[in-house]
Amino acid sequence: MKNHQLKDRNVSGINKNIIATLAYFDVFNYPLTAGEIFLFLGDKCDNEAFNATLSHLLITDSVYKFDGFYTLKNDPNIAIRRQEGNSKAAELIKIAEKVGHILIRFPYVRGIAISGSLSKNFADDESDIDLFIITAKNRLWIARTLLHMLKKLTFLVNKEHFFCMNYFIDEDGLEIVEKNIYTATEIVTLIPLEGDITFEKFYSVNAWTTTYLPNNYMRVATARPLRNTGLKRLIELAFNNKLGNAIDNMLRNITASRWLKKTLQKRVNMKGIVMGMSATKHFAKPDPVNFQHKLIRRYESRVNELLHDTESTLAHV
Template identity: 60%
Template sequence: MKSTVILVEQNNKRLLNTRNNILATLAYFDMWDYPLTYGEIFLFLENKYGQHDFTEALDQLIANKLVFHFDRFYSLKNDYMIAVRRNKGNKKATGLINKAKEVGAFLSRFPYVRGIGISGSLSKNFADDNSDIDFFIITERNRLWLARTFMHIFKKLTFLVGKQHNYCMNYYIDEARLQIVEKNIYTAIEVATIIPLEGDTTFESFFKTNAWMHDFLPNKCMRLATAKPLKKPWYKALIEKLFNNLFGNWLDNTLMRITAGRWNKKTAMKRLNMRGAIMSMATSKHFAKPAPENFQVKLIERYLNKVANLLQESEDRVAQ
C-alpha cells in the first residue's frame, strides 16, 4: 500500500513538472504570438520526458483551459486567429527562405566568409510583410572586421534599389571564438534554430562548440544537413592572399576600432533603428552582434515574469 502511494506521488510530481515545462515553452513563443505544434513543444522542452507523460500533461492543461488547441497548434491564447496568423507566416516564410538561400550563396563568396546561416524569425519558419532576412555569419579567424567591412560596403548599395531587407547581416563571429558567450534560453533557441546555408564543416564545428545548448534544449537536434560545402572563387582567394599578412592584421584591428567607435556614438545619441529600438552593437576582435543588454536581458526578464505568473495561475486553477 505504501509503495502504491509513493508511486502515485512520483507520477503526480512528474506530471506537474511536465505541465510546468510545457507552459514555460509555450510562454516563450507566446511573446511573439507564435503557437506551436505538438512536436515543436516536445522539441523545445527544457527537460526530457516520455511520450505518454508529455501527452497526458498536455491534455490536462487543455482540460484546465490553460492551453488551447486550434487545428495542429497549441497556444496560451484562446484565439483561433493566432493559428491563422502562423499558417500565413509559415507560407510567406517559404518564399523568403528560398530567397535567403540565393542571397546566402552570394554572400559566401565575400572574402573571409566561412559560414552563412539564417537566423531571427525566419529561422523559425515565420515571416510577415515587414520581415527581414537575418543572417548569422562566421568568418575566418582574426579577419572578421575585414569581412564585415567588405560586406557592408556592398550593403550600402542595396539601399539604392530598396533591397536592404534581404541583407540583414547583424551577427558575426569568427572561427577563433565559435562559442556563444551568453548562455540562456534565448541564445539556446537562437543557436538551435539557425538554418545553415553555406559552410558545412564550419557549422559542424560551431554546433559542437555550442553543445551547451542541450542543457536548455535536450530534445533539439541541429540541422547540419542543410549546409552546402563552401566554395572559394578565384577572386576571393586572391583578395584573401593580399591581406594575409601584417598589413591585414593592422587593417582588421583598425576597422574594428572605427566601427565600434561609430556604433558607440549612435548608442550614446540614442538613435533608433527601423524597429524603434536604440541602435547598439557589442564588439570585440572575434564578434560583432546586437548588444545583449539592450534586448536579451530585457527579453529574459520579461519571459521569467511571464512564466512565474503562468505557473501561479496554473497552481490556482488546479487547486480550485
C-alpha cells in the same frame, strides 16, 4: 502508492515545462505544434507523459488549441497568423538561399545561416532576412566591411533593408558567450545555408544548449559545403599578413566608434530598439542589454505569473 506519487511529481514538472515553453513563444505571438513544444521543453520526458499532460492542460483551459497549434491565448487568430507567416517565410527562405550563395563568395566568409524570426519559419509584411555569419579567424572586420559595402549598394534597387547581417563571429570565437534560454533557442533554430564543416564545429562548441533544450537538435545537414573561388583565395592571400591584421583592427575601431556614437545618441532601428553593438576582435553582435536581457526578464515574469495561475487551476480540478 510510491510509484503513483512519483508519476504525479513528474507530471507536475511537465506542466511547468509546457507552460514555460509556450510562454517563451507567446512573447512572439507564435503558437506551437505538439512536436515543437516537445523539442523546446526544458527537461527530458517520455512521449506518453508529455501527451497526457498536454491533454490535461487543454481540458483545464490552461492551454488552447487551434488548427493543430497550441497557445496560451484563447484567440484563434493566432493560428491564422502563424499559417500566413509560415507561407511568407517559405518564400523568403528561398531568397535567403540565393543571397547566402552570393555572400559566401566574399573573402574570409566561412559560414552563413538564417537567424531571427525567419529561422523559426515565420515572416510578415515587415520581415527582412536576418543572417548569422562566421568568418575566418582574425578577419571578421574585413569580411564584415566588404559585406556591408555590398549592402549599401542595394539601396540602388530599394533593397537596403531587405536583408540584415546583424551577427558575426569568427572561427576563433565560435562559442556564444551569453548562455540563456534566448541564445540557446536562437542557436538551435539557425538554418545553416553555407559552410557545413564550419557549422559542425560551431555546434560542437555550443553543445551547452542541451542544458536548456535537451530534446532539440541542430540542422547541420542543411548547409552546403564551402567552395572558395580563385578570386576569393587570391584576395585572402594578399591580406594574410601584418597589413591584413592592421586593416582588420582599424576597421574594428572605426565601426565600434560609430556604433557607440549611435548608442549614446539613443538612435533606434526600424524595430524601435536603441541601436547598440557589442564588438571585439572575434565577434560583432547586437548589444544584449538592449533586447536580449529585456526579453528574458519579460519571459521569466510571464512564466511565474502563468505557473501560479495554472497551479491554482489544477489544484481545484
